[in-house]
Amino acid sequence: MQLTTLPLPGGIHVRLDESRLDAVIAIRFKDRLREIVAHHGPLILLDLGAVDFMDSSGLGAILAIRRTLPDSRRIELTGVTPNVDRVLRLTHMDTIFTIHRDSDPAGNRA
Amino acid sequence: MTGVFPCPDGSVVRPPHCQPMFHRVLAAQELAVRQALIDMCARFAGPDRDAASRAELVLAEVMNNIVQHGTGRGKEPASSAAGMAVTIHLTVARHKGGLCCAVRDDGRPLPPSCLLADAPAVDLVVPPCSGFGWPIVRALTQSLFYYREGTRNVLSFNVPLVEGGALGTPCSDVA
Numbered sequence: 504m505q506l507t508t509l510p511l512p513g514g515i516h517v518r519l520d521e522s523r524l525d526a527v528i529a530i531r532f533k534d535r536l537r538e539i540v541a542h543h544g545p546l547i548l549l550d551l552g553a554v555d556f557m558d559s560s561g562l563g564a565i566l567a568i569r570r571t572l573p574d575s576r577r578i579e580l581t582g583v584t585p586n587v588d589r590v591l592r593l594t595h596m597d598t599i600f601t602i603h604r605d606s607d608p609a610g611n612r613a
Numbered sequence: 614m615t616g617v618f619p620c621p622d623g624s625v626v627r628p629p630h631c632q633p634m635f636h637r638v639l640a641a642q643e644l645a646v647r648q649a650l651i652d653m654c655a656r657f658a659g660p661d662r663d664a665a666s667r668a669e670l671v672l673a674e675v676m677n678n679i680v681q682h683g684t685g686r687g688k689e690p691a692s693s694a695a696g697m698a699v700t701i702h703l704t705v706a707r708h709k710g711g712l713c714c715a716v717r718d719d720g721r722p723l724p725p726s727c728l729l730a731d732a733p734a735v736d737l738v739v740p741p742c743s744g745f746g747w748p749i750v751r752a753l754t755q756s757l758f759y760y761r762e763g764t765r766n767v768l769s770f771n772v773p774l775v776e777g778g779a780l781g782t783p784c785s786d787v788a
Contacts, residue, residue: 563685
């Protein structure tokens, strides 16, 4: 399970270099992301551009991290592909995350 | 059953408008589920790609539920409770109304409330971290049907060709 991090002004860009955020990697992903958010912020820009499949266990991992964030830190999403977008929409989680949908996500400004 | 009829010379005859169904027998484990989903999607790539993607998501939720709860193991793979060995039989067939899916397993019974309950309103202030699987299944399927057959669970449903699309011909009309 591969995560690539890049410093951003005001936070960190975290790219998941996996095509599937599913039950196989959900727990490892959650543990790695938890380490990262403990040391960076306040913005955690999670780049899911490589992910073309996510199930509820993957979503649950992101939500579990979001839930334990201090108020000063926030997770925002970028690179959301159609299948990931579908899961966010069906679960109404598209309303709780800031989702960068422009072609020049904040991560590219670093 | 597959719509393919072998001839003595080794060739096959396939009736018009008929595709062979996808069938897989797998152990109830995350990696085996992942591979079955990848293979199922490859099988129905092309014009049915969007329906196959929705079926992939629904089947991921259904089969991972078997991995976690049908085996009695729970969500944590590292937990000391290894759970019982469970075998899953997955069948997906393309018909005029969509992708008809059947999942059979010899694990613990599925609580019927998974299928019947309306999705509770999601707390958007403190969203939960789990419990999204069955609402996703209910949202993307038609004719969702469950029964317990002896020591086996049988779950079947249709995934329409267009999201939210009308139910086409019944699942039995495979051709």
